[in-house]
Each structure stands twice: as C-alpha cells, then as structure tokens.
Amino acid sequence: MPANRADRLLWRTACRSPGWLVSLGGVSVVGAVAALLLPDAVARAVDAALAVGDAAAAWSTLVLAVLLVAADGVGELAQAHCAASGTAWLRRRLTRHLMALEMREHRRFAPGDMVSRLSGDAAEAGGVGPLCVQLLTALVVSLGAVVALALLDWWLAVVFLVSVPVALRLAGTHLRRTNDDVAAYQRLSGELSARLLDAVRGVRTIEAAGAVEREVGRVLRPLPALAEAGRGMWRSQAVLVWRAGLLLPAVEVAVLTTAGMGVSSGRMSVGDLVAAAGYVALGMTAIRYGPHLTRLARARAAAARLLAVLDVPTRAGGGRPAPPGAGRIVLCGVSVHGERGEPLLSSVDLVVPEGAMVAVVGRSGSGKSTLAAVVAGLLEPDRGQVLLDGVPLRDLRSDGMGALVACAFERPTLLGATVADAIAYGCDVSSRPSPEALRSAAAAAQVDDVIARLPRGMDTPMDAVPLSGGEAQRFGLARALAREARVLVLDDAMSSVDAATEARLTHAVTSSLPGRTRVVVTHRLTTAARADLVLWLDGGRVRGYAPHHDLWCEPDYRSVFAVP
Structure with missing residues (x-):
C-alpha cells in the first residue's frame, strides 16, 4: 500500500x-x-x-x-x-x-x-x-x-x-x-x-x-x-x-x-x-x-x-431510534461560532413545549437561521446540546431524523421528477404519503391553485413548472407539511408571499397542525402575534422569550418590526 x-x-x-x-x-x-x-x-x-x-x-x-x-x-x-x-x-x-x-x-x-x-x-x-x-x-x-x-x-x-x-x-x-x-x-x-x-x-x-x-x-x-x-x-x-x-x-x-x-x-x-x-x-x-x-x-x-x-469531518450520527414523545425541544447552553470565530449564538437556553408554535424574531444577523438549523439538526453546536423529547439530537440516527423534523426554507430547492415527487421528496417508499395526503398538504400550503392550472396536475414534470419565488416557497412548505413530522421548522419560509396568502398560511400552520411543535423564523408582525411564544434574539443572545403581547411593551422589540 x-x-x-x-x-x-x-x-x-x-x-x-x-x-x-x-x-x-x-x-x-x-x-x-x-x-x-x-x-x-x-x-x-x-x-x-x-x-x-x-x-x-x-x-x-x-x-x-x-x-x-x-x-x-x-x-x-x-x-x-x-x-x-x-x-x-x-x-x-x-x-x-x-x-x-x-x-x-x-x-x-x-x-x-x-x-x-x-x-x-x-x-x-x-x-x-x-x-x-x-x-x-x-x-x-x-x-x-x-x-x-x-x-x-x-x-x-x-x-x-x-x-x-x-x-x-x-x-x-x-x-x-x-x-x-x-x-x-x-x-x-x-x-x-x-x-x-x-x-x-x-x-x-x-x-x-x-x-x-x-x-x-x-x-x-x-x-x-x-x-x-x-x-x-x-x-x-x-x-x-x-x-x-x-x-x-x-x-x-x-x-x-x-x-x-x-x-x-x-x-x-x-x-x-x-x-x-x-x-x-x-x-x-x-x-x-x-x-x-x-x-x-x-x-x-x-x-x-x-x-x-x-478529509472534512462529517456529522457523527448516533444509533438511537426515535424516542417516544410529542416534540418537546430543549436547548442547553447552545453556542455556535462562524468561520472566523465570531459568535452566532451565545449560551442559548430554551424550552419549546410540545405542540407549541414559537416565532423566532430579531434583526438581520441576530442568529435566527442559525438557531433554526440547530433545532433541525442541520448544524452541530460548538457547545451545548439540543434535546428532542429528552434525547440529544446527535445521538439519534441520522436516517431517522426526516421522520422527526421537517424543514421549509426561504429559497427551497424542489427535487423530484414530478410535482407529486417534489412534494413527497425525502419520504421512504414505504411511508410515501397517499395522493390524498399530498393534495391536503398542497391545499394547506396554498399551492393547490397552482397545481390545478398545470396540464397534468400532480403528474406534471417539475422542470416544466414555472414558479415565482412565493410559489416555490409554498411548494417547499407543502413538502414539509406532507411529512407529518413531530417538529416543523420554517426558516423564513413565507417571506416571498403576499400579505393575504401569508395570513392563510399562518392560519394553516397555527390551526391546521394540531399536536406538532413549530419553530417559525419570521420578520412579520402578524406571524409573531399568532404564535404561542416569541423568541426574541439580539446578537446571538436571547433578549426575550414570552408571548407576543408581553414583549410588545418593549420599544426595541417593536423596532424589530419597524414599529415605533
């Protein structure tokens, strides 16, 4: 050798x-x-x-x-x-x-x-x-x-x-x-x-x-x-x-x-x-x-x-199967640093109750997307740990994370030969959603009207579907909803839709997903107001964690939404 x-x-x-x-x-x-x-x-x-x-x-x-x-x-x-x-x-x-x-x-x-x-x-x-x-x-x-x-x-x-x-x-x-x-x-x-x-x-x-x-x-x-x-x-x-x-x-x-x-x-x-x-x-x-x-x-x-x-080290996935539970998330002293050593998150302690919707807000660069990635298991913190129903994410099997946490992003990449494949992407063959479940997810994501206009509906080739930024976001949200995961992480996934559509989507996320834990990164006041709790980040630190109406008395909190 x-x-x-x-x-x-x-x-x-x-x-x-x-x-x-x-x-x-x-x-x-x-x-x-x-x-x-x-x-x-x-x-x-x-x-x-x-x-x-x-x-x-x-x-x-x-x-x-x-x-x-x-x-x-x-x-x-x-x-x-x-x-x-x-x-x-x-x-x-x-x-x-x-x-x-x-x-x-x-x-x-x-x-x-x-x-x-x-x-x-x-x-x-x-x-x-x-x-x-x-x-x-x-x-x-x-x-x-x-x-x-x-x-x-x-x-x-x-x-x-x-x-x-x-x-x-x-x-x-x-x-x-x-x-x-x-x-x-x-x-x-x-x-x-x-x-x-x-x-x-x-x-x-x-x-x-x-x-x-x-x-x-x-x-x-x-x-x-x-x-x-x-x-x-x-x-x-x-x-x-x-x-x-x-x-x-x-x-x-x-x-x-x-x-x-x-x-x-x-x-x-x-x-x-x-x-x-x-x-x-x-x-x-x-x-x-x-x-x-x-x-x-x-x-x-x-x-x-x-x-x-x-030679670049990969994520070291554990071997533990999915624990029983309803999606309780706990962050214990989580810190993340950037490529140059700058702090992105600093000693974040957080408890997200099972079934709750938490809106994550803050100015640009405050660490919102970093926190979403940590909660979703996409980013290993430099210090601290993230627990899902009492088990550290790093100890869970990586091939089973898709059934526990579903994500939607600001700029989703839609993969799959057809529209149905794009919405069901990431699901195993044995657990692929039924056509009815795919249509239900598309309706909840307010993208069913787009699919109805396509010549072959759900069977339309994905590369033949022209999409605006907002429509692509809705498709990404439909993909996340179709998985019926225990935790749903939305990282600015509704930023490109109009106000009326955003209101319907927020209603679907808050009311149509009973039992799911939802972590939603947002810049919109209406989304934060509908959440059970709001996590207010400032410079990578937790500035506040409470219901929206409790934080509203803070001028700095209102300024996050450009409200004096």
Whole structure:
C-alpha cells in the first residue's frame, strides 16, 4: 500500500473493478509477449524467404499479428470498464460525503468548484488503474526488448542501454516540471467553474445592474494564471515529446549501424537486422509513453483535491431510534461560532413545549437561521446540546431524523421528477404519503391553485413548472407539511408571499397542525402575534422569550418590526 494518502486513494480506486483490472493485466501480458515475439518471427520469415525455406515462419508472424490486434481490442474494453468503475466509485463516495457534511462545512467549497471535482477530478483519478497497467506494460516491453537485443548480439544491448540514463533523466525532469503546473491548473479550473456558476445564477441581477462587462472580468480573472499553468504543462510535454522524438532516431541509427556491422562480419543474419529494428522500436516504448506521465501527475493532483473534501469531518450520527414523545425541544447552553470565530449564538437556553408554535424574531444577523438549523439538526453546536423529547439530537440516527423534523426554507430547492415527487421528496417508499395526503398538504400550503392550472396536475414534470419565488416557497412548505413530522421548522419560509396568502398560511400552520411543535423564523408582525411564544434574539443572545403581547411593551422589540 502506498505511503502517500493521495496514492492510497488511487490504489483503492484502481481496485474497484478487480475482475476487469486482472483481465486488462492478462491481455496486456499477452499483447506484450506477442509484441516481443513478433520481430523474431518476422526475422525468421525473412531468413526463410531468402533461403527459399518453408512458410511456417510467415504463418507464425500472421498468428502473432492477429493475437496482438485481439489483445489491443480486449484491452480497450477492459480499460473502459476499469475507468468507468473507478470514476463512479469516486463520485458516489464524494457525493455521499458531501451530503453528510454539516451546513457550515459546505461553505468551504463553492458549488462550481465541487462540480469541477465531481466531474473532472473524479474522471482523472478514476482512470488511474488502466493508466498504471499501460505504463507497467510499456516498461515490461522495453525491458524485454533489451533482453531480446542482447540475445541477438550483446553489442546491440550495450549501445541501446547507453540511452537509458538519458531517458530516465528525461522522464524524471518531466514529472518534476509538470506536478506543480498540474495542481495549479486543476485548482484554477475549479475557481473558474465556481465564478461561472455564481454568474449564471445571478444573470438577471447582473443584467439589471448593467454590470455584464465587469462580471465577465470577475469570472475570467483566473484565466491568465490558468493559461500560464496550461502553458507550463504543454511546455513540459513539448520538451518531452521533441526530445523523445530525437532520441528514438538517434538510438535506432546507433543500434542499426551496430547490427549492420554484425551482418557484414557474419555474426548476424539479415533477419536479425530486421529483428533489431523492431526491438529498438519496442525498447523505446517506455519513452513514447512519456505523455502518460502527465496523465499520472494529473491523476495524483486530482486525488489530492478529492481528499481535501473527503478529509472534512462529517456529522457523527448516533444509533438511537426515535424516542417516544410529542416534540418537546430543549436547548442547553447552545453556542455556535462562524468561520472566523465570531459568535452566532451565545449560551442559548430554551424550552419549546410540545405542540407549541414559537416565532423566532430579531434583526438581520441576530442568529435566527442559525438557531433554526440547530433545532433541525442541520448544524452541530460548538457547545451545548439540543434535546428532542429528552434525547440529544446527535445521538439519534441520522436516517431517522426526516421522520422527526421537517424543514421549509426561504429559497427551497424542489427535487423530484414530478410535482407529486417534489412534494413527497425525502419520504421512504414505504411511508410515501397517499395522493390524498399530498393534495391536503398542497391545499394547506396554498399551492393547490397552482397545481390545478398545470396540464397534468400532480403528474406534471417539475422542470416544466414555472414558479415565482412565493410559489416555490409554498411548494417547499407543502413538502414539509406532507411529512407529518413531530417538529416543523420554517426558516423564513413565507417571506416571498403576499400579505393575504401569508395570513392563510399562518392560519394553516397555527390551526391546521394540531399536536406538532413549530419553530417559525419570521420578520412579520402578524406571524409573531399568532404564535404561542416569541423568541426574541439580539446578537446571538436571547433578549426575550414570552408571548407576543408581553414583549410588545418593549420599544426595541417593536423596532424589530419597524414599529415605533
């Protein structure tokens, strides 16, 4: 097992398809043997033809040529299977790891950069198995050709081996020059992808602001450094190619001159001269495969980039099943810090009674969304703990949290092939809501009128449904309501709807969900007034926790809603 961690990841990737890898190794051995025997067979055929002998040597040449072609064909198939298997394994592993990361850890990587790692880097690293087999086969063929030259005439091998130190130095210099350029190229490619994805997402804002040219400049800012890294790679590649291109003819001239002297002195036959020409070309196979060293350097750099994600710790889910209870939430000394160490929540102690609706209010940046994420189990606090019906959230099985806590967000992402799939998203097949339950959730979320206008109703493909911001929020709320979870967390999930719709939604959340515990992040006075309790946050601390009418006498509380 390699000592370098990136190389260990590549080793495990190469072993994802052992059957095909062994098959590739087998046909590579067959191909190598056929390639090494072919020059000798051609030599015997030439000598037989000159001596007007039998045609057995010609037939053996034909058989070896057919065998070589067949081995190449099977090898191409095995290479494709190995590369596809390794790439798929890396992408599955990276995707699972990303899905298991805490919310704050996701912010380390821009979406465009992650797309680059999932697509480009996984493909580069996934093909390392066939690549190593190719390089190893090239080395074996080269060594076999040197042995064959020695068997023909030891002077041929001596002349050929003089070039080996030059070749090894050439390969080593190429790797050293290429590694840094490859790593920089892949890093800058990821940065360029991240900037481009941000620009595509905000294209309407960019156009409305008249900032197209400025944004193009921002997106393309890494391009000069990317171009320089690319030029560095190609300069190294070009040096290797032209030096190898000069080295092969020089070695061929030297070896064939020595072979010609052998023929003239009677040590070698004309067929041996032909074989020497073939073995010189085979002996230089490792040099001709020099560009594959660039691919190997890219695979190692890609593995290092994948490890940068895989090394980020994931949420450590517990093994306890869902406890009995009705959704009582307790926060004990919960503190959360941001990326720069700034406090987002500071020593929050809170009890949310089962079945109660708690509105979370405060100015922008007061910690409302952070608290919602902590209650939902999406964010592990740096200190303290969150209890659901007496059991710490961290001790509960992560695959069972969806049945306990349902969430709706300000900007929901609607996933699923159809409208029905989008509303039922996240539910197990065994617990998928019935069509009646889906319609009921859509009606409670005030999105049933939108569905009624669709050509196929609930069966309409989701990508064919144009939605405004408010409609998307209502779909996200319907998805949360359909799960019938013990706790419902709404993080500003009604901010984009009009006042009349917001009133109906608030009524549905407060009156139509008996027995559910609801934590609602809101900026609206009407929602806070309808809640059982209001949690007033200020700078990450609890400023007040009481019914709305008890807090209303505080001027600072009224100013949260811009009321003097």
